Amino acid sequence: MLATVIHAARDIRVETVPDPVITTGDDAIVKVVAACVCGSDLWPYRGVTPTHEPHRIGHEFIGVVEAVGEAVTAVQVGDFVIAPFYVCDNTCANCRNGVSTSCLNGGWWGGDDRNGAFADGGQGERVRVPLADGTLAVVPGPVRDEQIPGLLTLSDVMGTGHHAAVSAGVGPGDTVAVVGDGAVGLCAVIAAKRLGAATIIAMSRHPERQALARRFGASHVVAERGPEGIERVRELTGGIGADRVLECVGTKESMDQAIRSARPGGMVGYVGVPNGGPELPVRQLFNTNVGVNGGVAPVRGYIEELLPDVLSGAIEPGLVFDLELPLAEAAEAYAAMDERRAIKVLLRP
Amino acid sequence: MLATVIHAARDIRVETVPDPVITTGDDAIVKVVAACVCGSDLWPYRGVTPTHEPHRIGHEFIGVVEAVGEAVTAVQVGDFVIAPFYVCDNTCANCRNGVSTSCLNGGWWGGDDRNGAFADGGQGERVRVPLADGTLAVVPGPVRDEQIPGLLTLSDVMGTGHHAAVSAGVGPGDTVAVVGDGAVGLCAVIAAKRLGAATIIAMSRHPERQALARRFGASHVVAERGPEGIERVRELTGGIGADRVLECVGTKESMDQAIRSARPGGMVGYVGVPNGGPELPVRQLFNTNVGVNGGVAPVRGYIEELLPDVLSGAIEPGLVFDLELPLAEAAEAYAAMDERRAIKVLLRP
Numbered sequence: 001m002l003a004t005v006i007h008a009a010r011d012i013r014v015e016t017v018p019d020p021v022i023t024t025g026d027d028a029i030v031k032v033v034a035a036c037v038c039g040s041d042l043w044p045y046r047g048v049t050p051t052h053e054p055h056r057i058g059h060e061f062i063g064v065v066e067a068v069g070e071a072v073t074a075v076q077v078g079d080f081v082i083a084p085f086y087v088c089d090n091t092c093a094n095c096r097n098g099v100s101t102s103c104l105n106g107g108w109w110g111g112d113d114r115n116g117a118f119a120d121g122g123q124g125e126r127v128r129v130p131l132a133d134g135t136l137a138v139v140p141g142p143v144r145d146e147q148i149p150g151l152l153t154l155s156d157v158m159g160t161g162h163h164a165a166v167s168a169g170v171g172p173g174d175t176v177a178v179v180g181d182g183a184v185g186l187c188a189v190i191a192a193k194r195l196g197a198a199t200i201i202a203m204s205r206h207p208e209r210q211a212l213a214r215r216f217g218a219s220h221v222v223a224e225r226g227p228e229g230i231e232r233v234r235e236l237t238g239g240i241g242a243d244r245v246l247e248c249v250g251t252k253e254s255m256d257q258a259i260r261s262a263r264p265g266g267m268v269g270y271v272g273v274p275n276g277g278p279e280l281p282v283r284q285l286f287n288t289n290v291g292v293n294g295g296v297a298p299v300r301g302y303i304e305e306l307l308p309d310v311l312s313g314a315i316e317p318g319l320v321f322d323l324e325l326p327l328a329e330a331a332e333a334y335a336a337m338d339e340r341r342a343i344k345v346l347l348r349p
Numbered sequence: 350m351l352a353t354v355i356h357a358a359r360d361i362r363v364e365t366v367p368d369p370v371i372t373t374g375d376d377a378i379v380k381v382v383a384a385c386v387c388g389s390d391l392w393p394y395r396g397v398t399p400t401h402e403p404h405r406i407g408h409e410f411i412g413v414v415e416a417v418g419e420a421v422t423a424v425q426v427g428d429f430v431i432a433p434f435y436v437c438d439n440t441c442a443n444c445r446n447g448v449s450t451s452c453l454n455g456g457w458w459g460g461d462d463r464n465g466a467f468a469d470g471g472q473g474e475r476v477r478v479p480l481a482d483g484t485l486a487v488v489p490g491p492v493r494d495e496q497i498p499g500l501l502t503l504s505d506v507m508g509t510g511h512h513a514a515v516s517a518g519v520g521p522g523d524t525v526a527v528v529g530d531g532a533v534g535l536c537a538v539i540a541a542k543r544l545g546a547a548t549i550i551a552m553s554r555h556p557e558r559q560a561l562a563r564r565f566g567a568s569h570v571v572a573e574r575g576p577e578g579i580e581r582v583r584e585l586t587g588g589i590g591a592d593r594v595l596e597c598v599g600t601k602e603s604m605d606q607a608i609r610s611a612r613p614g615g616m617v618g619y620v621g622v623p624n625g626g627p628e629l630p631v632r633q634l635f636n637t638n639v640g641v642n643g644g645v646a647p648v649r650g651y652i653e654e655l656l657p658d659v660l661s662g663a664i665e666p667g668l669v670f671d672l673e674l675p676l677a678e679a680a681e682a683y684a685a686m687d688e689r690r691a692i693k694v695l696l697r698p
Contacts, residue, residue: 093589094613099638102613167640240442255631264443264451267642274635279628282604286623286644289448291516292631293616293640 002349003124004330007054009047012331017056020120020128025071028132030081034152035061035122035347036321037333038085039182040273045334048275058123059085059109060155062148065136066126074133080143081136082307083122083129084300085109085156090134100298105131122155123330125349137303139311149318149346150310153187157344158306158317159299160271161187161248165195166302167294168244168269172196175237178218179258180248181209183320183344184271186216188246190315193217197244201236203229203257209343212319225257233261241266247294250275262290270294321346351698352473353679355406358396361680366405369469369477374420377481379430383501384410384471384696385670386682387434388531389622394683397624407472408434408458409504411497414485415475423482429492430485431656432471432478433649434458434505439483449647454480471504472679474698486652488660498667498695499659502536506693507655507666508648509620510536510597514544515651516643517593517618521545524586527567528607529597530558532669532693533620535565537595539664542566546593550585552578552606558692561668574606582610590615596643599624611639619643670695 003017020029035058043049044057065079075081088095088103095103107130110121120127129135139151150158161184170176176197178188181204192200193216201220202213210221222232234241241263247255250272258268259281271294280292309315323342325333326349333345352366369378384407392398393406414428424430437444437452444452456479459470469476478484488500499507510533519525525546527537530553541549542565550569551562559570571581583590590612596604599621607617608630620643629641658664672691674682675698682694 093587097589097592097612097614099612099614102637167638238442240446243446263446263448265446265448265647270635274631280631280634280641282623282629282641285629285641286619288451289516289644289647291640291642292629292634293642295635295638298614298638 001125002327004057004121004327005054006044006051006057008051010045012045012334014328014330017124020126022067022069023128024130025069026131026133027069028065028072028075028129028136029067030061030063030083030127030129030136031066032061032063032122032125032127032349034148035327035349036152037123037337037345037347038156039184039337041334042338045338055110056119056121056124057110058121060152061122061127062152062155068132072132075136075138080139082139082151082154082303083127083136084159084303087130087135088300089131090300095134098298098301100300101296123327123347125327135300137300137307139307147311149321150316152346153317153320154299154303154306154310156299157183157320158187158190158310159302160184160297162191162302162306163297163299164188164246164248164269164271164294165191166269168246168267170195170197170244173198174243175199176244176246177201177203177233177242177261178246178248179203179254179261180272181206181213182248185246185248186212186320186343187317188248189213189216189218190317192246194309194315199236201233201242215319229257230260237263240264244269248272255280259284259290259292265289267291267293271297320344324348350474351676353406353470353676354403355393355400356403357400359394361394361683363677363679366473369475371416371418372477373479374418375480375482376418377414377421377424377478377485378416379410379412379432379476379478379485380415381410381412381471381474381476381698383497384676384698385501386472386686386694386696387505388533388686390683391687394687405459405468405470405473407470409501410471410476411501411504417481421481424485424487429488431488431500431503431652432476432485433508433652436479436484437649438480439649444483447647447650449649450645472676472696474676484649486649486656488656496660498670499665501695502666502669503648503652503655503659505648506532506669507536507539507659508651509533509646511540511651511655512646512648513537513595513597513618513620513643514540515618517595517616519544519546519593522547523592524548525593525595526550526552526582526591526610527595527597528552528603528610529621530555530562531597534595534597535561535669535692536666537597538562538565538567539666541595543658543664548585550582550591564668578606579609586612589613593618597621604629608633608639608641614638616640616642620646669693673697
């Protein structure tokens with residue numbers, strides 16, 4: 001079958017690889033209906049994280065179950081399923097605590113074996129899914145083609161934006177600022193609106209992303225960054241800053257922007273993968289009682305909550321996909337996102 | 350009148366200073382009944398923070414109102430009052446948000462004028478209290494002498510321990526670890542118990558403090574620190590770490606201990622004044638979804654909630670005072686706390 005393999009920075013190839021096979025009774029084989037490129041895939045693409053040897057890549061996919069191991073009971077052949085961007089049993093202590101990204105038996109897609117990750121990635125024709133009962137969420141009923149993009153966001157970006165909002169404690173009437181206008185930031189706007197925020201300030205300099213943020217529920221757009229951006233947020237929040245700030249980038253600058261945009265006693269919910277490990281300024285946090293909460297989003301646990309709103313069209317996270325390509329053109333998908341020609345690219349095997 | 354003045358590191362003197370006078374209509378003059386030395390007072394005492402010129406020191410006191418300005422309505426002459434360790438109007442946007450330590454019109458006791466702080470400190474015979482309506486909390490009814498220590502803790506340490514627990518989100522059934530066995534850490538044990546924690550692990554190496562922690566509600570005591578301490582906490586919490594960790598010290602080591610003692614998805618509530626500004630390891634926090642929340646405790650807003658339990662004896666935070674001295678011996682009070690001969694020293698003018 002065909003699957004995407006990264007060989008080195010900026011060297012993405014779609015190659016013939018062995019078909020996946022059931023190797024434990026807990027496995028399922030999923031025929032991929034749609035996959036996509038994640039902002040975090042751009043790190044190895046750009047060489048920010050090194051690629052030691054060629055390996056499969058990709059971690060967001062939806063599809064149809066083709067085969068299941070003998071111990072699998074929660075999913076059946078023919079089920080339409082959503083895979084989160086990681087593997088989890090959904091039963092261990094950490095999963096029960098809502099932190100399935102820290103599953104005691106789970107792991108990650110697409111790494112090389114030295115990382116202890118599962119060898120399959122999501123950007124391919126099929127994927128072997130370990131711990132299928134825990135990992136996969138079944139979509140009830142027939143799936144219409146126009147629902148595909150929205151369902152695919154539940155494998156990562158919509159759940160991740162939701163995690164930013166949940167981590168920040170967004171609730172009815174809150175003022176919320178969102179730092180980052182990528183797919184996750186835009187989904188964080190959806191999540192804040194869905195959780196009842198009264199004022200949502202999207203920080204974005206790109207007209208088309210600003211427009212999408214407004215469609216998703218942003219009441220204000222702030223194009224400025226740095227001190228000017230902080231000042232604009234203050235002006236929009238009674239002079240004190242936002243109750244909740246959703247950090248969806250992961251750089252030192254974006255985290256600083258987020259922390260300084262929060263009001264005293266406010267909370268920053270962050271989901272941007274820390275790029276190079278910016279440390280948090282504890283004295284600044286201490287003096288202002290601004291909290292920081294979040295991390296790698298346990299999206300598996302959010303699928304059941306968000307799925308009805310995606311199926312009904314009450315929320316439209318699928319609109320973050322502004323380019324669709326066949327799997328064979330995965331290299332162009334990476335380039336388009338790297339050059340910011342696309343917010344997020346959907347791949348069809 | 351007499352009041353404590355710090356001249357330089359390890360140079361604490363009780364001197365005659367001018368009696369305070371009402372200078373604005375919002376002021377009150379409070380005759381101090383009891384004051385105390387705070388762990389954070391030891392910073393200038395030890396020279397960790399420089400003392401540029403002699404100034405008043407102290408910020409925890411209770412007493413009786415002797416005079417009020419013409420605009421004061423909430424407190425009357427003769428009222429027994431608790432002053433928090435800062436001044437606040439209790440009406441601004443930040444105070445209404447529960448963050449009175451960030452009061453838009455407030456300030457701090459005992460600094461020199463260059464810091465914009467109010468010149469009075471709490472370790473004296475009388476204090477001019479600005480913004481008296483917002484700052485002071487009235488204790489109803491007659492106060493018995495044995496209630497004095499408990500009431501005094503509401504000016505700082507009991508409210509600060511409570512803030513650690515509130516910031517960490519302690520609730521019924523939680524497992525809680527408390528890092529720090531000073532007065533604040535011990536009060537954090539009280540707060541965790543009061544909020545319904547099922548398992549409370551006090552980290553302490555001092556037998557008398559361990560005993561007090563147990564009296565306050567600790568179910569377990571861990572004497573180990575570093576990796577051994579973390580391992581002991583894990584053993585007591587099903588192998589994953591504590592739901593909530595209360596950091597009550599403020600060093601890099603204690604914050605690290607706290608973060609690594611929390612389970613994935615857990616929350617660290619921190620109130621230890623950051624000593625030298627330890628930065629927080631964002632990558633570690635991100636990977637484990639451990640949040641960090643807290644800061645300088647807005648104790649003014651907690652007094653009304655905690656006061657009934659102090660007056661009834663339901664909680665006994667006054668036991669953290671293990672030494673009582675006359676104000677004239679303030680220098681010895683500092684020395685006793687510096688040398689850890691005392692947990693916390695109560696001063697009587």
